[in-house]
Amino acid sequence: MSSTLEPQPETAAVVIIGDEVLTGKTQDTNSHWLAAELYALGVSLERVVVIPDRVEVIAQTVAELSTRFGVVFTSGGVGPTHDDLTYAGVARAFGVPLQRSEELVERIRLHYRGPLNEERLKMADIPRPDELCFTEGMLTPVVRIRNVLMLPGVPELFRQLVGAMRERFRLRPVFLGEIFTRQAEGDIAAALNSVVALHPLVRIGSYPRLGRSPYRVKITVESHEEQVAQAAYDEILSRLEADGVVDQHSVAVVVPPAGHLE
Amino acid sequence: MSSTLEPQPETAAVVIIGDEVLTGKTQDTNSHWLAAELYALGVSLERVVVIPDRVEVIAQTVAELSTRFGVVFTSGGVGPTHDDLTYAGVARAFGVPLQRSEELVERIRLHYRGPLNEERLKMADIPRPDELCFTEGMLTPVVRIRNVLMLPGVPELFRQLVGAMRERFRLRPVFLGEIFTRQAEGDIAAALNSVVALHPLVRIGSYPRLGRSPYRVKITVESHEEQVAQAAYDEILSRLEADGVVDQHSVAVVVPPAGHLE
Numbered sequence: 001m002s003s004t005l006e007p008q009p010e011t012a013a014v015v016i017i018g019d020e021v022l023t024g025k026t027q028d029t030n031s032h033w034l035a036a037e038l039y040a041l042g043v044s045l046e047r048v049v050v051i052p053d054r055v056e057v058i059a060q061t062v063a064e065l066s067t068r069f070g071v072v073f074t075s076g077g078v079g080p081t082h083d084d085l086t087y088a089g090v091a092r093a094f095g096v097p098l099q100r101s102e103e104l105v106e107r108i109r110l111h112y113r114g115p116l117n118e119e120r121l122k123m124a125d126i127p128r129p130d131e132l133c134f135t136e137g138m139l140t141p142v143v144r145i146r147n148v149l150m151l152p153g154v155p156e157l158f159r160q161l162v163g164a165m166r167e168r169f170r171l172r173p174v175f176l177g178e179i180f181t182r183q184a185e186g187d188i189a190a191a192l193n194s195v196v197a198l199h200p201l202v203r204i205g206s207y208p209r210l211g212r213s214p215y216r217v218k219i220t221v222e223s224h225e226e227q228v229a230q231a232a233y234d235e236i237l238s239r240l241e242a243d244g245v246v247d248q249h250s251v252a253v254v255v256p257p258a259g260h261l262e
Numbered sequence: 263m264s265s266t267l268e269p270q271p272e273t274a275a276v277v278i279i280g281d282e283v284l285t286g287k288t289q290d291t292n293s294h295w296l297a298a299e300l301y302a303l304g305v306s307l308e309r310v311v312v313i314p315d316r317v318e319v320i321a322q323t324v325a326e327l328s329t330r331f332g333v334v335f336t337s338g339g340v341g342p343t344h345d346d347l348t349y350a351g352v353a354r355a356f357g358v359p360l361q362r363s364e365e366l367v368e369r370i371r372l373h374y375r376g377p378l379n380e381e382r383l384k385m386a387d388i389p390r391p392d393e394l395c396f397t398e399g400m401l402t403p404v405v406r407i408r409n410v411l412m413l414p415g416v417p418e419l420f421r422q423l424v425g426a427m428r429e430r431f432r433l434r435p436v437f438l439g440e441i442f443t444r445q446a447e448g449d450i451a452a453a454l455n456s457v458v459a460l461h462p463l464v465r466i467g468s469y470p471r472l473g474r475s476p477y478r479v480k481i482t483v484e485s486h487e488e489q490v491a492q493a494a495y496d497e498i499l500s501r502l503e504a505d506g507v508v509d510q511h512s513v514a515v516v517v518p519p520a521g522h523l524e
């Protein structure tokens with residue numbers, strides 16, 4: 001494994017900023033949605049970190065992750081209230097000041113069609129961006145500084161904004177096959193170990209399920225090479241009890257989830 | 263703020279271990295459930311970190327979090343297959359070896375009522391624990407070493423095991439009030455800022471909502487002191503437009519979520 005301090009352009013991290021998630025009031029769904037997106041794009045998501053609304057913690061977390069991973073997405077903390085501290089935190093991460101973006105002020109002014117109070121203007125106080133990415137019909141931009149993309153936490157906005165810039169992250173497709181068996185995990189582990197040893201380039205996962213489920217274990221087989229994944233998939237099938245297999249999804253390319261909310 | 267490197271006994275972190283979460287195949291629900299539990303117990307959850315199934319990453323993450331926070335919960339990676347690496351990772355975090363627990367071997371033997379293969383025995387290879395916490399009717403224990411509690415990722419098991427040891431974490435109750443308003447966040451931000459300044463011991467949150475919602479912002483008011491929370495709650499209500507308030511939940515003690523799965 002290479003040093004974890006070198007930036008890895010094919011990797012990503014997500015920072016979810018919000019006391020409401022850490023107190024269990026809100027279930028974060030942005031990281032799950034983005035994980036599926038990135039997976040379909042061939043980007044390896046390496047970390048999801050949920051942190052409180054505190055400038056110091058935001059700064060420290062973003063500084064560390066932006067050094068270690070290719071791209072860092074932040075979610076939340078870009079609104080007008082006292083607990084919206086993401087821009088301040090990212091500015092501190094890079095040791096740069098917040099400054100009012102005239103372009104953003106103008107857009108906020110057009111959006112609200114009237115005089116702006118100081119709180120709304122706060123949404124234009126950002127670290128000097130390397131890129132401001134606007135999506136038609138939406139007020140909130142994606143603010144990018146270096147490899148950090150700052151996004152709003154509201155799920156509808158988060159998904160629309162990521163969706164609009166999806167193609168710039170596309171790398172290689174991933175091929176995935178899934179096998180569902182009634183055999184117990186402890187009874188198939190040796191077979192899986194052999195296949196893992198035979199196919200070092202394939203990622204093989206084993207996920208037990210309890211309760212009223214038609215299967216006991218879901219086995220996943222993944223690779224960037226379709227034939228390689230297929231060979232491991234066939235190998236696993238040949239080592240399982242045939243009448244224990246209750247369902248199987250043959251190896252196919254992974255597609256992103258639907259862009260809309262479930 | 264005190265140095266973040268000192269352990270803080272009233273704080274917690276959760277480590278979700280699993281490639282299936284980082285690839286969006288599975289949505290982690292354990293961290294959300296535990297967040298609500300800890301909140302009701304008065305424990306401050308400071309981090310949720312999702313990491314891949316890699317020994318080095320588990321070791322590094324657990325080592326760092328266990329120094330910084332009072333208690334660390336891990337979820338996942340304690341089964342019999344090749345991708346179950348939590349015990350190995352935590353052992354490496356503390357520089358101790360894995361060793362076979364005879365007590366666990368005996369329990370696994372009783373559970374499966376037959377000869378055990380090497381893969382099942384792997385579930386008994388743990389870092390020498392400071393505590394093995396068994397719950398009646400369940401095979402998987404909670405393995406504790408120092409301030410790190412290792413739990414299975416299967417949600418039913420995770421919840422039962424945490425539920426069984428809930429009382430040892432109870433600190434102080436939290437009191438919460440909620441106000442739902444049709445006013446926009448940018449129009450109430452100044453009022454909230456004043457109340458934040460007047461009530462420094464109260465945590466005030468502001469959460470916008472889009473789309474077909476009867477309200478535009480949910481305001482939360484929290485404190486360990488009921489009267490203190492109530493005073494801030496009343497102060498906020500007095501500063502909002504009365505006919506904009508569409509719902510309100512007066513200050514009350516926070517109770518934990520139901521133990522069962524939704």
